[in-house]
Amino acid sequence: MKKVRPYSHVLDQLRTAGLRPTRQRLALAKLLFEGGDRHVTAEMLHAEALGAAVRVSLATVYNTLHQFTNAGILREIVVDASRSYFDTNTSNHHHFFFEDSGELQDIESDLITIGELPPPPPGKSVKSVDVVVRITAD
Amino acid sequence: MKKVRPYSHVLDQLRTAGLRPTRQRLALAKLLFEGGDRHVTAEMLHAEALGAAVRVSLATVYNTLHQFTNAGILREIVVDASRSYFDTNTSNHHHFFFEDSGELQDIESDLITIGELPPPPPGKSVKSVDVVVRITAD
DNA sequence: GTGTTTGCAAAGTGTTTGCAATTTA
DNA sequence: TAAATTGCAAACACTTTGCAAACAC
Numbered sequence: 344m345k346k347v348r349p350y351s352h353v354l355d356q357l358r359t360a361g362l363r364p365t366r367q368r369l370a371l372a373k374l375l376f377e378g379g380d381r382h383v384t385a386e387m388l389h390a391e392a393l394g395a396a397v398r399v400s401l402a403t404v405y406n407t408l409h410q411f412t413n414a415g416i417l418r419e420i421v422v423d424a425s426r427s428y429f430d431t432n433t434s435n436h437h438h439f440f441f442e443d444s445g446e447l448q449d450i451e452s453d454l455i456t457i458g459e460l461p462p463p464p465p466g467k468s469v470k471s472v473d474v475v476v477r478i479t480a481d
Numbered sequence: 482m483k484k485v486r487p488y489s490h491v492l493d494q495l496r497t498a499g500l501r502p503t504r505q506r507l508a509l510a511k512l513l514f515e516g517g518d519r520h521v522t523a524e525m526l527h528a529e530a531l532g533a534a535v536r537v538s539l540a541t542v543y544n545t546l547h548q549f550t551n552a553g554i555l556r557e558i559v560v561d562a563s564r565s566y567f568d569t570n571t572s573n574h575h576h577f578f579f580e581d582s583g584e585l586q587d588i589e590s591d592l593i594t595i596g597e598l599p600p601p602p603p604g605k606s607v608k609s610v611d612v613v614v615r616i617t618a619d
Numbered sequence: 620g621t622g623t624t625t626g627c628a629a630a631g632t633g634t635t636t637g638c639a640a641t642t643t644a
Numbered sequence: 645t646a647a648a649t650t651g652c653a654a655a656c657a658c659t660t661t662g663c664a665a666a667c668a669c
Binding site: 369400403 | 648649650652653656658
Binding site: 376424427439441442450454455456457458459463467468470472473475476 | 540559588592599601606613
C-alpha cells in the first residue's frame with residue numbers, strides 16, 4: 344500500500360530542516376510529492392515546473408533537490424554515470440533500471456534478500472546497500 | 482583463489498575483439514592486468530601510464546577503456562554520479578564503495594544472496610544485478 | 620598502400636558557484 | 645532590516661568528438 348504524503352507534512356519537514364517555505368520550494372515539493380512515488384532528474388523536474396507555469400531556475404532545482412535530500416525527504420539514486428536521479432520514496436527498497444529509456448522502477452525491499460555481509464573496517468559503517476537490476480532489450 | 486591473467490591472454494583477447502595490439506593498448510592492458518584485480522578511473526589510469534613513461538593521451542585512455550569493456554575484458558561500475566570506474570574483474574561479484582576515499586573493493590559473489598526477483602517485462606531481460614554497499618565514516 | 624588508431628584541442632553534458640537582486644521572517 | 649534564497653551566467657569536471665598525423669598489417 345502506498346502512503347500519500349499530505350502537503351502539510353512537507354511544510355513541516357521543510358520547517359524542521361530549517362528550510363524556508365519559499366514559493367519555489369513549495370511548488371517543487373508539490374510536484375514531487377503529490378504524484379505518488381517518483382524518480383526524477385533535475386532537468387526533468389525543471390521542465391515539469393516550467394510546464395506547470397512555475398518560474399524556477401535550473402540552479403534552484405539542483406539546490407532544492409540537494410536540500411531535500413539532506414533533509415531526508417528525497418533519496419539520491421546512482422544508476423547512470425551521467426545523471427543524478429532522485430527518488431521520492433526514501434524507504435528501504437531497490438531499483439530496476441531500464442537502460443534503454445533511462446527509467447527507474449522501485450523493487451519492494453522484501454523481494455530481495457541480502458545475506459551476510461562482510462563487516463566494514465573499524466571506524467566505518469554501512470550507509471546503504473543499493474541493488475540495481477539493469478534491464479535491456481533482449 | 483585469484484587467477485592471474487597471463488599477458489599473452491590479453492593479446493589474444495585484443496585480436497579476438499578485432500583490436501589491433503598497438504603500443505598504447507598493450508601498455509594499458511599491462512598496467513591493468515598485471516596487478517591483480519583493480520578498480521580504475523580514466524584519470525587514474527592516465528596518470529599511472531604517464532608515471533610509467535607510457536605516452537598516452539587521456540582521450541585514448543577513455544577510448545581504450547570503452548573498447549576493453551565492449552570486448553568483455555573490463556567491466557564498468559557505476560557508483561558515483563561524477564566518475565566512471567572500470568573493474569578488471571569481470572566475473573560476477575559486488576562492491577564496497579568507500580565514499581570518503583572514492584575507493585572500491587570487491588565483495589565475492591557468494592557473500593551476497595539475491596532472492597527471487599520480479600520478472601522483467603516481456604521483450605526485456607536482466608543484464609546484471611549490481612549491489613553496492615556504501616561505506617562512510619561513523 | 621590502406622584502413623585503423625592516436626593525440627590534440629575543441630565541443631559537449633550535467634552540475635556547481637559567485638554575486639547582485641529579491642524575498643522571507 | 646537582517647538573513648536566507650533566487651536567478652543568471654560563468655566556471656567546472658568529466659567525457660566525447662573531429663580531424664590530421666602516425667601507425668599496423
